[in-house]
Amino acid sequence: GDRSCLNEGLADAFGSYAGAVPFDDLGPIGNRGHDFRDGCAATDEAHEQGNCIFWHVREAGYFSDAFFRGIFHPGHPYMFQSCWFDSEETGNNYVVLFSEAAGTDLSAVVTGAGIPNAGSAAAAKAALGW
Secondary structure: OOOHHHHHHHHHHHHHHHOOOOHHHHOOEOOOOOEHHHOOOOOOOHHHHHHHHHHHHHHOOOOOHHHHHHHHOOOOOOOOOOOOOOOHHHHHHHHHHHHHHHOOOOHHHHHHOOOOOOOOHHHHHHHHOO
């Protein structure tokens, strides 16, 4: 899959968490002026899309050492189009990746970002065949 949005967002998200990237670089206003509070679906640039989804995770309070450890050491191989924010498959992959990293169901965070998904971490796993 195309991992460019995931990679772009992760770079600023982790950099922001570690203190190496200014906190506001992650959002809520993207580098093209999109307001992430309105969701991520309207963004059309990889860096901004990636920052948007991670901004929603940060705003929900899930950035932690354990979260980033889980992102960098996922429990599954992921192959998905990380920039297709109108795809339920993309949403389900983000739900599972983020939920496993956070240790709790983050489907509401992905839904809040405007990315369709199965509605829960368990349903997202089932939809992905895991």
